[in-house]
Amino acid sequence: MTRGILMAAGMVAALLATSCASAGKKQLAVAFSQANNAEPYRAAQNALMAKLFSQDADVKLAISDAQQDNSKQVAQVETFIRQKPDLLIVAPNERAALTAVMGQAMEAHIPVICLERDILQPNYTSYVHSDNVAIGRQAGKFIVDHLTKKYGKPRGQIVAMRGLLGVEGEINRDRGAKEILDQYPEIKIIADPVADWIQAKAKDRMTEVLRSQPKIDVVYGHNDPMAIGAYLAAKELNREKEMIFVGVDGLGGPAGGIKKVMDGILAATFVYPLCVDKAVEIGNRILHEPGFKPDKDYTIDSIMVTPENAAKMYEKFTVGN
Amino acid sequence: MLDLLRRAQSLAALSGILVLAILISPVASDGSRIFLQPGNLTDILRQISLIGIIALAMTFVILTGGIDLSVGSLLAISTTLTAMALTRAWPHASYTSHILRAILASHILRAILAAVAVSTLAGAVNGAVISALRIQPFIVTLASMIGVRGLAKWLSSNENIDIGFGRDVAAEFAAVFRQKAIVIGSYACAAALFWILLARTVFGRHVRAIGDNEKAAEYAGLPIRGTKIWVYSLSGLLSGFAGVLYAAENHQGNPNAGVAYELDAIAAVVIGGTPLTGGKGSISGTIVGTLIMGVLTNMLRLKNVDSNVEMMIKAVIIVLAVAVQGRDSDK
Numbered sequence: 001m002t003r004g005i006l007m008a009a010g011m012v013a014a015l016l017a018t019s020c021a022s023a024g025k026k027q028l029a030v031a032f033s034q035a036n037n038a039e040p041y042r043a044a045q046n047a048l049m050a051k052l053f054s055q056d057a058d059v060k061l062a063i064s065d066a067q068q069d070n071s072k073q074v075a076q077v078e079t080f081i082r083q084k085p086d087l088l089i090v091a092p093n094e095r096a097a098l099t100a101v102m103g104q105a106m107e108a109h110i111p112v113i114c115l116e117r118d119i120l121q122p123n124y125t126s127y128v129h130s131d132n133v134a135i136g137r138q139a140g141k142f143i144v145d146h147l148t149k150k151y152g153k154p155r156g157q158i159v160a161m162r163g164l165l166g167v168e169g170e171i172n173r174d175r176g177a178k179e180i181l182d183q184y185p186e187i188k189i190i191a192d193p194v195a196d197w198i199q200a201k202a203k204d205r206m207t208e209v210l211r212s213q214p215k216i217d218v219v220y221g222h223n224d225p226m227a228i229g230a231y232l233a234a235k236e237l238n239r240e241k242e243m244i245f246v247g248v249d250g251l252g253g254p255a256g257g258i259k260k261v262m263d264g265i266l267a268a269t270f271v272y273p274l275c276v277d278k279a280v281e282i283g284n285r286i287l288h289e290p291g292f293k294p295d296k297d298y299t300i301d302s303i304m305v306t307p308e309n310a311a312k313m314y315e316k317f318t319v320g321n
Numbered sequence: 322m323l324d325l326l327r328r329a330q331s332l333a334a335l336s337g338i339l340v341l342a343i344l345i346s347p348v349a350s351d352g353s354r355i356f357l358q359p360g361n362l363t364d365i366l367r368q369i370s371l372i373g374i375i376a377l378a379m380t381f382v383i384l385t386g387g388i389d390l391s392v393g394s395l396l397a398i399s400t401t402l403t404a405m406a407l408t409r410a411w412p413h414a415s416y417t418s419h420i421l422r423a424i425l426a427s428h429i430l431r432a433i434l435a436a437v438a439v440s441t442l443a444g445a446v447n448g449a450v451i452s453a454l455r456i457q458p459f460i461v462t463l464a465s466m467i468g469v470r471g472l473a474k475w476l477s478s479n480e481n482i483d484i485g486f487g488r489d490v491a492a493e494f495a496a497v498f499r500q501k502a503i504v505i506g507s508y509a510c511a512a513a514l515f516w517i518l519l520a521r522t523v524f525g526r527h528v529r530a531i532g533d534n535e536k537a538a539e540y541a542g543l544p545i546r547g548t549k550i551w552v553y554s555l556s557g558l559l560s561g562f563a564g565v566l567y568a569a570e571n572h573q574g575n576p577n578a579g580v581a582y583e584l585d586a587i588a589a590v591v592i593g594g595t596p597l598t599g600g601k602g603s604i605s606g607t608i609v610g611t612l613i614m615g616v617l618t619n620m621l622r623l624k625n626v627d628s629n630v631e632m633m634i635k636a637v638i639i640v641l642a643v644a645v646q647g648r649d650s651d652k
Contacts, residue, residue, distance in 0.1 A: 037628070062625035070571045070578070075368040079622040082361045083347060096483050096572035100499070120486055120572070166481040194479060 027060045028287050031085040033077050035093035035117075036068040039197060040225065044251050045091065045115070045274050047319045052280040059287065070097035077101045081108050087283050090124075091115040095168065099123060111286045113279050117168055126282055126294045128275045132169050135270045135302045136176020139246055142268050142304065143218050144180060146244060147187060155186030156217035159209055159243075161226040163197040169272075173222045173248055190216070195226050202229030210234060216243045224249040224257030224269055231265050248272055250305050252317030261310040271317065273300040330646050331594050331609045338613055342620035355623055367501045369615035370508040371396075371563045371570075373608065375582060376589040377515040378556040380607045383590050384519075385552055386532040386599035387451065387458035392560040392586055393579035394469035395443055399436040399564025401473045404482035404574025406432035407491035429494045437561035443469055444557020448550035462553075466583070473576040482574035498569030507566065511559065516604040528552060532599025589614055592642040613642070 030053060036042055046063055053061040064080070066073030073093050080088055081104055088110045092098035095118060103123035105112050114124035147156040158181065163170040174192075181187050190213055193205035202221065210216070210233060219234075221227025227247035234240040250257050250271030257269040278298050285292045305313045346356030355361055375392050382389045407428065443465060451461050484491045497503060519525040527548045530538040539545055568574050593610025595602025617638060621631045 031625075064622060064625075065628040067628075069580075070575070071368075071371065071567070074570065075364070075618075076622060078364045078368070079361075079619060082355050082358060082364065083623060084349060094481065094571075094573070094575070096481070096485070097570075097575075099486065099572065120483075165479045 028056075028058055028087075029083065029085040030059055030061045030087045030089065030283065030287075031080040031083065032061060032063045032089040033073060033080060033091065034063055034065050035073060035091050037065040038067070040251055040255060041223070041249050041272070041274070042091065044253070044256070044319065045276050048274055048276045049089075049280060051319060052277065056284065059284075066093055068093055070094055073098060074101045077105065081105050081110065084108065085110060086287055087111050087113070089113045089115055089279055089283065092117045092119055094166070095119050111283075113283060115279055116275050122296065125286070126279075126296060126298060128279045128282065128298045128300065130273045130275060130300045130302060132172035132272075133176040133179075135248055135272060136173040136178075137180055138176075138270055138302060138304055139173070139220060139248060139268075140177040140180025143177070143220060143246060144184060144187065146267070147217060150217065153186070154184040157188055157190045157213070157215055158218045158220060159206070159213070159216055159230070160189055160192040161202050161205065161219065161221040161230055162192055162194045163222045163226065165194055170222055177220060195229065197223050197226060199225035199229035199232075202226035203233045206230035206233035207236070210237050210239060219243055219245045221245065221247045223247060223272075224251065224260065224266065227257075227266055227269075228260055250303070250313070250317065252314055252319065256317070258305050258310055258314045258317060261305050261307060262314060264307070268304060268306045271303040271305060271313070273302065275300055331592065331606055331613070331642065334642055334645070335609050335613050335616070338616050338620070342616055342623075345620065345624060347623055356620065361619065361623075363501050363505065365612075365615045365619045366505045366508070368619070369611050370504045371566055372582060372585045372589060372614075373508050373611040374511050374559050374563045374566075375556075376586040376593075376607050376611050377511055377604060378552075378559040379583075379586045379590050380593075380595055380602060380604055381515070381519065381528055381552045382458070382556050383587070383595050383597060384528050384532045384599050384602055385549060386535065387549070387552070388462065388587070388597070389444075389447065389553060389556045390459065390462040390583045391443070391447060391465040391469055392556060393582035394466045394473065395440040395557050395560035396564040396567060396579035396582060397576050398443065398469050398473040398476075399440040399561035400568040400571075400578050401477045401482065401564075401574040401576045402436040402439055403432050403494075403565050403568040404484055404491070405477065406435055407494055408482055408484060408574075428490050429497075432494070433565050436565055437558060440561025440564060441554055441557040444560070445550055445554040447557070448553030451553065452546040452549040458553075470576070477574065477576045479576065481576075484568065484572045484574070486572070495569045495572050498566060499572075504566055504570070507562070511562070512604065512608055519604050524548065524551070529600060533601070585614070588639055592639060594646050610642075613638070 032049060034042055034046060050061060053059050064076040066076055070093050074097060077090060078101060088105050090098060090102055090112065099119040099121050102112055102119060106123050112124045114127040116129050118127060144154050148154045191209045193209060195202035195205045206229060219227060219230045221230060224247035227245045231240055231245045244267035247257050247266050247269040250269040252258055257266060260266045261269055278300055282294050286294060342356050343354060346354040349355050379389060447462055447465055450456060451458050484495045486492055527543050530543055531545055531548060567578055589611040590607050592613055593606035595606060
C-alpha cells in the first residue's frame with residue numbers, strides 16, 4: 001500500500017515539474033494529429049509545420065502520433081477536442097475511421113484542416129491536398145518517354161511497387177499511371193507486389209520479382225522508399241543497371257528522394273507536396289483574421305525532379321534547422 | 322489476505338494516477354479541469370473498452386499459466402468478417418428506421434454471430450492444440466497470430482472493407498455499435514460476467530487451480546483439457562466481440578487491425594496483479610490495470626507530452642507496478 005502511494009507521489013512530482021513550465025499567458029493552441037511519425041514523408045510534415053508555426057510567438061503547436069493505428073488516432077483527436085484548440089489539423093490514417101471524429105470536432109466549433117488524405121464526408125473547414133491521379137499520369141508519361149527513347153517505340157516491362165492497399169494515395173498513383181500505360185499494348189506491368197510504403201518490405205518483394213523476371217525495364221515505386229528498396233534488391237543481384245527506378249514523394253534532406261535522384265539511384269521522382277505550407281498559411285489566417293473564409297478545397301501541384309533540376313529542388317525542399 | 326493486499330496496491334496506484342491526472346489537467350476556458358469533464362471521462366472508458374474486453378479473457382488464460390498472442394489477429398478476422406458480411410453478403414438489405422427491429426430481425430445479428438463464431442472457433446482450436454499436443458501456449462498462439470492474420474488478409478484480398486455512411490444495414494450497424502453507451506456498456510457487462518465466472522463458479526476455481534499447480538490439479542481429477550479449451554475459446558469469443566466493436570468504431574473491416582493488441586492486453590493483466598505464472602489474480606485487478614493504462618494515456622495526451630516520451634513513461638509504470646506487487650507477495 002505504502003509503495004503504491006510512494007510510486008504515485010513520485011510521479012506527481014515528476015509531472016508537476018513539466019506542467020508548471022507550460023503555465024503562462026494566453027496562447028493560441030494548434031493541435032496536429034499525425035497518422036504515423038515513422039514515415040519519412042510525415043516526419044517531414046511535422047518538421048516543416050513545427051518550423052513554420054514557431055515563427056509565430058503566440059502560437060503553441062502540439063503534435064500527436066497515432067503510429068498508423070486508427071483507434072489510437074480517433075482517441076487522440078477526441079482528446080484534442082476536449083482541449084478545445086483554436087485550430088485542429090488532422091492527417092488521417094485512413095478515411096473511414098477518422099470521418100466521424102472529425103465531424104465531432106466541427107460540431108465543437110473547432111476549425112479543422114484535413115491534410116493530404118481525404119475522409120468520407122466533408123467534416124473539415126478546408127482540405128489541403130495534392131492530386132495523386134495527376135502525379136500518376138506524370139509518372140506514366142515519364143516512363144513512356146523513357147521506353148520510347150530506349151527501344152524506339154513504347155514497349156517494355158514494368159514492375160509497380162504498391163503501397164498500403166485501400167489508401168487514396170495508393171489507389172490514385174496506380175490509377176493515374178495505368179491511365180497512360182494502358183494506352184500502349186506493348187508496355188506491360190509484369191508484377192505489382194504490395195510493400196506497404198516500406199523500404200525494407202519493398203526490397204524483399206523486389207528480390208522475389210527479380211528471381212522470377214529475367215527482364216525488367218522500369219520500376220515504378222508508388223513512393224520513393226519503395227523505389228529505393230527495389231533498387232537495393234536489384235543492386236544486390238547486380239541487375240540495377242538493367243532498369244530505371246521512378247519514385248513519388250520527392251522529399252528534401254539527405255534521406256529523401258531528391259537526393260537519390262542527385263545520386264543517380266532514381267531516374268526521377270515526383271514531389272508529393274507536404275501540403276504543410278498551405279495548411280499553415282490558411283491556419284494562420286483562421287487564427288488571426290476573424291472574417292477570413294477559407295476555401296473548402298486547396299490542390300497543390302506536383303513537380304517532376306530529374307537529374308537536371310535535382311540540385312535546385314534539393315535546396316528548395318530541404319527543411320533547414 | 323495477500324490477494325486483498327495486492328488488489329489494494331493496484332488500486333492505490335490507480336488512485337495516485339487519478340489524483341495526478343486531476344492535478345496536472347489543463348483547465349478549460351470555463352475554469353473546469355478538462356480531465357474531469359464527463360465527456361473526457363467517458364472518452365477514456367470508451368477508448369479502453371476494446372483492450373479491456375480482450376484483457377478479461379486474457380486474465381483467464383494467464384491464470385492457467387498460459388498466454389494468448391493471437392488476440393489481435395482474432396480481432397482482425399472478426400472485424401473483417403463483420404464488415405464483409407454486412408457489405409457483401411447483403412448489400413441491398415433494406416433499411417429500417419426502428420433499430421431494435423433491425424438488429425433482431427436482420428442481418429446485423431447474423432453478421433455479428435458469424436464473425437464471433439469464427440474467432441471463438443479459432444480460439445477453441447488454440448485450446449485444443451495446446452491441451453492435446455501439449456505444445457506451449459506461447460508457440461501455439463504465436464502460430465495462430467500469424468496464420469489468422471494471413472487468413473484475414475486473404476479473405477479480404479488485403480483491402481479495407483469500407484462500411485461507409487450510407488443508408489444501409491452496414492452503416493446502421495456502425496451508427497449503433499459505435500455509440501459510447503453501447504461500447505462502455507458492453508465492457509461493463511462482459512466484466513461483470515467474467516467476474517462472476519471467475520469468482521463464483523466451479524469453472525473459475527478450476528482455472529485458478531490449473532495455474533497454481535497443474536500436476537496437483539490433474540491428480541485431483543480436474544478436467545484440465547476441457548478447462549483449457551474453454552479458456553482459449555473465451556479468449557476467441559471476447560477478441561471476436563471486440564472486433565465487432567472495432568468495425569463499428571472505425572467504419573471498416575480492416576485486416577491489419579489490432580496489431581500489438583495482445584501486448585496491451587497482457588500489460589493490463591500484469592499491471593492488475595496477475596503474474597504470468599498464473600494461479601492468482603482477479604478480474605477486478607485486470608480492470609484496474611486497464612484503467613491505469615487508459616488514464617495514463619489520456620493524462621499524457623491532455624498535457625501534449627511527446628508520444629515517444631509517453632512510451633517511455635508507460636514502460637516505467639509497467640515495471641514499477643509489477644515490482645511493487647511482486648515484492649509484497651513474497652512476504
